[in-house]
Each structure stands twice: as C-alpha cells, then as structure tokens.
Amino acid sequence: xxxxxxxxxxxxxQVLEADALLTSxxxxxxxxWLAEAASAVxxxxxxxxxxxAEATGLSVPMIEWATRTTLGTITEDAMLALARDTSMEIGxxxxxxxxxxxxxxxxxxxxxxxxxxxxxxxxIPVLVKTSSRETMFPSMLRDAxxxxxxxxxxxxxxxxxxxxxxxxxxxxxxxxxxxSVYGSDETLAAISSRAxxxxxxxxxxGVSVAYCGASALDDANIGNTIDGVSLDICAYDQRGCLxxxxxxxxxxxxxxxxxFAARLATEGLGPRSRSLPRGPLPMAVGAAQAQWxxxxxxxxxxLRGDTYAVAIREAVPIRWSPAYRNVTVAAVRxxxxxxxxxxxxxxxxxCVGANxxxxxEIETRLGSSAALHAYACAIGSMQTxxxxxxxxxxxxxxxxxxx
Amino acid sequence: MTTRAELKARVExxxxxxxxxxPFDAAARDELIEDLATWQAxxxxxYGRLQRRGVWPPALPTDVFRFRRIAAxxxxxxxxTFRSSGTTCSERSVHLYCDLGLYDFAARVAARHMLFPDLDxxxxxxxxxxxxxxxxxxxxxxxxxxAEWFATQCTWVWQRGALDLERLTEQLRSAEASGEPVxxxxxxxxxxxxxxxxxxxxxxxxxxxxxxxxxxxxxxSREVDSEVLLTAIGARYGIAAPRIIDEFGATELxxxxxxxxxxxxxxxxxxxxxxxxxxxxxxxxVDPDTLEPxxxxxxxxLRIDDTANLDSVCxxxxxxxARRLHDGIVVLGRAxxxxxxxxxxAADQALGEQ
Numbered sequence: 001x002x003x004x005x006x007x008x009x010x011x012x013x014q015v016l017e018a019d020a021l022l023t024s025x026x027x028x029x030x031x032x033w034l035a036e037a038a039s040a041v042x043x044x045x046x047x048x049x050x051x052x053a054e055a056t057g058l059s060v061p062m063i064e065w066a067t068r069t070t071l072g073t074i075t076e077d078a079m080l081a082l083a084r085d086t087s088m089e090i091g092x093x094x095x096x097x098x099x100x101x102x103x104x105x106x107x108x109x110x111x112x113x114x115x116x117x118x119x120x121x122x123x124i125p126v127l128v129k130t131s132s133r134e135t136m137f138p139s140m141l142r143d144a145x146x147x148x149x150x151x152x153x154x155x156x157x158x159x160x161x162x163x164x165x166x167x168x169x170x171x172x173x174x175x176x177x178x179x180s181v182y183g184s185d186e187t188l189a190a191i192s193s194r195a196x197x198x199x200x201x202x203x204x205x206g207v208s209v210a211y212c213g214a215s216a217l218d219d220a221n222i223g224n225t226i227d228g229v230s231l232d233i234c235a236y237d238q239r240g241c242l243x244x245x246x247x248x249x250x251x252x253x254x255x256x257x258x259x260f261a262a263r264l265a266t267e268g269l270g271p272r273s274r275s276l277p278r279g280p281l282p283m284a285v286g287a288a289q290a291q292w293x294x295x296x297x298x299x300x301x302x303l304r305g306d307t308y309a310v311a312i313r314e315a316v317p318i319r320w321s322p323a324y325r326n327v328t329v330a331a332v333r334x335x336x337x338x339x340x341x342x343x344x345x346x347x348x349x350x351c352v353g354a355n356x357x358x359x360x361e362i363e364t365r366l367g368s369s370a371a372l373h374a375y376a377c378a379i380g381s382m383q384t385x386x387x388x389x390x391x392x393x394x395x396x397x398x399x400x401x402x403x
Numbered sequence: 404m405t406t407r408a409e410l411k412a413r414v415e416x417x418x419x420x421x422x423x424x425x426p427f428d429a430a431a432r433d434e435l436i437e438d439l440a441t442w443q444a445x446x447x448x449x450y451g452r453l454q455r456r457g458v459w460p461p462a463l464p465t466d467v468f469r470f471r472r473i474a475a476x477x478x479x480x481x482x483x484t485f486r487s488s489g490t491t492c493s494e495r496s497v498h499l500y501c502d503l504g505l506y507d508f509a510a511r512v513a514a515r516h517m518l519f520p521d522l523d524x525x526x527x528x529x530x531x532x533x534x535x536x537x538x539x540x541x542x543x544x545x546x547x548x549x550a551e552w553f554a555t556q557c558t559w560v561w562q563r564g565a566l567d568l569e570r571l572t573e574q575l576r577s578a579e580a581s582g583e584p585v586x587x588x589x590x591x592x593x594x595x596x597x598x599x600x601x602x603x604x605x606x607x608x609x610x611x612x613x614x615x616x617x618x619x620x621x622x623x624s625r626e627v628d629s630e631v632l633l634t635a636i637g638a639r640y641g642i643a644a645p646r647i648i649d650e651f652g653a654t655e656l657x658x659x660x661x662x663x664x665x666x667x668x669x670x671x672x673x674x675x676x677x678x679x680x681x682x683x684x685x686x687x688x689v690d691p692d693t694l695e696p697x698x699x700x701x702x703x704x705l706r707i708d709d710t711a712n713l714d715s716v717c718x719x720x721x722x723x724x725a726r727r728l729h730d731g732i733v734v735l736g737r738a739x740x741x742x743x744x745x746x747x748x749a750a751d752q753a754l755g756e757q
Contacts, residue, residue, distance in 0.1 A: 281691060281692060283691065283702055283703075283704070283724050284724070284737065285691075286690075286691025286692065286704060287691060287704045287721075287722040287723070287724060287737065288722065289691050289692075290464060290689075290691050290694065290704055290720050290722070291464040291465065291466040291720070291722055292466075293464075294453065294462075294463060294464030294466065294467060294720060295464060295466050295467060295470070297452055297453050297454055298449045298452050298453065298463075298467050298471065299470075302454065304454075306692065307692065
C-alpha cells in the first residue's frame, strides 16, 4: 500500500474534521473507548499472530508477549491517572494542539500504541505515517478505534509512502500543529527541513543500558536479576531503543563480571531463547554480528549461544552491538564508574534499567547530569514502560499542548 | 617449526604452479591455510584470541584491522601501510606490510590471467589518483604496478582530487584515432563522475579495449545500481558487457578477484557474471550465527582465506554478503539499508565511535 500526496492531504483533512466530534467527548469517555480498543487489538493480534510475526520479523511467542505487555498498559485507570497528572503539571488552561502528524519506525511494532493513544486521550486527532515494513499493527489499532467509537476512529488515520517522498512528507506535515517522528537522525533532519515552523517531537536514535549493583548479584537476588536482564535483552530481539546493549556489573568477591556473564548466558538467555525465540536474523545484521562478535573475542571474551552472545569486556570504549541478542557485560567498581561510562552516549541514552537497590541512586545521578536525559526503571521492565513513562527525557505529553 | 621463509615459499609455489598451468591442488592450498593460521596465531595475539568456532581456522573480522595492529612483524619492520578509504566510521582499516613480494606476485598473476590474458602490454587510462597522491591506498599501489607490468603507456586522469574530463576525453579520442586498444581502469565512483560530467560525449573504443571498475561509492558520488552502471559504461565507451570487468579487492587482503567475463569471451565459453577466485585464495559464504559454510547458492557473509596475507592474517571475515555461483562468487555488497535503523540500531553511525 502506497499513498500519494493527494491521499495524504485528504486523510489529513478527514482527521481534522473529526476534531469537533472528538473534543465534544469527555476525557473519561475517550479513556473508556481507548481501553476497549486496546483490548480488541489484543484479541485481534492473537488471532493474527502468525501474520504479525511474518510482518515484523519477530517470533510468534514474542508477538504474543509484546502485544500482551504493551496493550495491558492501556487501561482506563492508567489513562485517567495520566490525564490528572498532566493537568496538574501543565494547568487546566493549556489547550491541546489541533492535530498531530506522526512518523513511525519499524523496529518495535508496538511503539505506535503510546504514540497514538496519548494524543487521542487528550482530544488531539492523529495522522500516522506507518513504517513501510509494518502496517498491519497500526491498521489493527485504527480498526479497533473505529469500532470503539466512530468519532474517535475518525480522528485517527493511516498513510503509507516511501520515506523521502518530499511531496507526501509535505502533505503529512502541512495541516499538523506538531509532528512526532520516530526514526533515524536522517529522517528527523529531513522532516524538520520540510517544515521548519512546525513543532517537532523528535524520537531519534536511542540505546539503553542496565546496571546491576552488588546486591543484585548476591545469592538471594541473582536469579531474579538474570531473569529480568535476559527478558530486557530478548524483548523485541533487542531492536528497540529501550533494549539494553550493555550491562554494567558491580563485581563482588563472590561474583565477577565473567561469572555474571556465564550465568546470564546459561540461566537467562539460553532458556529465554526457547520460551521467546529470536526471529530470523537479517543477513545484513548477521554480517555486523560476525564483526562485533569477533571484536569481542579479540578485546575480551565471548560466550556464544545458538541465537545470542554475551561479550565480556571493558566498559570503555563502547563497541555497539548490532542488537539481535548480542550484549556486552562490563565490570565497573560502582555507580560512579558506570555513569562515567554512559556519558559519551549523551542524549541518545534513553533508559537505564537497574536493580531495585540501585534505582534511586541512578535516578539521582541521571537527574543531576547535564549530558544524560535517560530515565531509570527496574530491571525486567525496561521493555514494558507504563503509559506515563517519559520519552526522550520529556513527559509523554510533551509537545501536545500549546504553551 | 615452520618458518616464515618456508611459508612464503609454499605460497609462491602455489601461485607459480597456477601460473605454469599445472593442475590446481585444493588440498595443498587448504593445508597451507591451516599452517599459515597456526603460525600467525602464535605471532598475532589478537588472532590467537579468536575462538575456534565454526570452520577451523577462525577468520579475523575486518573490523579488527580498524582498531588493532595486525602484523606478525614488529613495528620497526613496517615497509608499507595501506589504509581503507573509510566509510561511515572514523577509524580506517590498516594493513601493514614488511614485504610486498607476495602482494605483487599475486596481483600480477591474477591480473594477467583475468584482465590482460590476451595482450602482453597495452595502453592504460586510470581513473584514480596516482600512487604518489595516495601513498596509503592499496588500489593506487596496485594500479601503479599495473602501469609497470602491463602498460605501453599510462595516463592518470584523476588528479588533485578530481577527475580531469578533458584529459580523459583526449586520451580516449586518441585511442579511437589510433585504433590501439585501451584499458580504462578505475573506481565505480570515478565512472559515475565521468557519467555525470561527460554529457553527450560518447566513445567507440578500439577492439581489444576493456574497462575494469572496482569498489563501492563510500559517499563520494551518487550511488548507481551495478546493472545500470554496467549498461551506462557500455554505452558511453562502446564496450561490450563481457569486457567490463569487476575487480574485488580490500585493504585487508593481498589478492584480488575478477569477473570471469573477459576470460570466458576469449575462451569461447559462456557463463553468468561472477567473480573468479584465484586458486591460492578460498572464498566461502558462511552462516552469520554458526560461521559454518552455507549450503549451495545460499547467501552468506563472505569469508576469504588469502594465502598471500603472510604477515598479517590469512583468514578474513568480511562484512560483505555473497553467494556461490558455478565455480565463482557473487558479492552482493553490504546491504546497509537492510538493517532496521528506526531507533537503536546502526548505533555505530548514530553515535559515532566512542
């Protein structure tokens, strides 16, 4: 499916027209409809899990896990809580923008959910350009919204066209008061240059890391730590910006980074590769994987499984992995050294997963860092952010209200 | 214990045997690869650390040449340093030589067999910088040797960082007028620059002429599909497709592979366009997870075992995709666009080298 500029303009006009109907509803009504739609999508995604697996390159069990955990966050209570908190933060007088256009990336197929649900909750129509690789899931969401309420459904529409189509990109942006872009730095720059006066909500390249403090490695906790870290790595085959690429480990006399890596491989990633198998490895990623794994052997050590690998190496320099379950374990003395190692990542660092005893300290360090905008969360939940989790250093409603 | 001199002699014997037209002995080549790997693993710590996963001996990823010194000899014996031209990453591959004897021998024999099998010497026009302008380029080094070995006269038409279109035109018109065959050798991006700059100037190069193009674009010109460029070059210079020969080389290698097309035309045989692998080289598409050879014509990542890499590492894991075709190899390039880049991937490019 490819739309031309006239179709993009027509859909933009349609969602703008739906604005009156959308804003005539209450936020409580919209929260209810959105929760109903999320529930319907969950059922539909289950029915079409094979097709979604084919479309996304993820395994069927991963599709099931991803839809369940993502759509499970779209509850009436969570949305009303978000509305209350937002209202307190920005003041009731702030007006929502008239329309949001959105450019989706294809690496994490459920990333569209929060991006679409939140503006609709606040009464903002949304026009979505889907990834050229994956249109199925956003289409399911659109259909479910229409079934939940016709007015709500009319306020969200989809378009598809190749990235870089100047006319279509202009048509996507021209009616919108803000444009939210998930994608590469090149995509962000291209969209920004097309509409310099339109507010850009940028979700560019990002990576995440995990930190395991000493207490995470003691006998009482190591099992849960390994379980959580391996889930964070395997979710979406490590393709998301919330996927940890590096696990910083505060070594103890009882557990070295190498010990941790060995247990991560055998007790974490190995079993996970059976319960949540990796999808097919794209050959171009495979080429990068062979390079990364070889470098890891040269510079440190590498533990290989059938569909994963753990590199044990120094925290610096960072050697970015090609994802797809290739992760680095690096020993650090303490949180200070871990934060120091993260600094070069700068604003590209999206999330730091940490063991429960370390979260507050990590939050404090991140909060006081001018270079890092990441948020902290618990290990095991990096890939399941709640509805109100920040995005790119900002609240989830950032850019959706007039100043 | 095996010595360097013994190994060098065995590599030379392998190449000499081919040059003399003697039957190819795959077992001898494979044994030599293993012996080279054993010798190199003892001398190059980075190589010695590679796990023996997949086919033995292990292949060193080309990325390692970007970050580590890979040489079996000490720094004070460095004779020549070749560096890659660089793509998206700031670090460039570095290949160090203390002796260019095997490089020269392998390059001469391969080019003689595939590029100049029918003419002892001929006129060369080179769309690349002279060796003196690019001392660290293995391609420019090789082209300079071609000038010595194969040229009646040689003209470099890429000077001070730009293609001299007038000089190129003058050289090709001169060849047309004299009827003397000419070999035009250059990088793919140089041929694209020529396409962009020559306008409606077209040539009918004399019979016996040929073109050799090599390398990717690396951001130095617009990118053109290889089939489209092949057609454009043929039309521009009046050269039939079999006489447009692709060369595959890399900074990390000492040997080159060439399209089979010219050789097949001269032999009167017909086959699909593919790369000939010199018999002292082993080229194998491998599975990215297991690093084992893939079956049949399945696409894999290209591993090259180049026995002429005596003083670095013989077994190299490239990042290129390739598949077997008949008795040769088709290199499909790196397909960077196939990597999902929406968010966290391609972080190397996104974040720069740390």
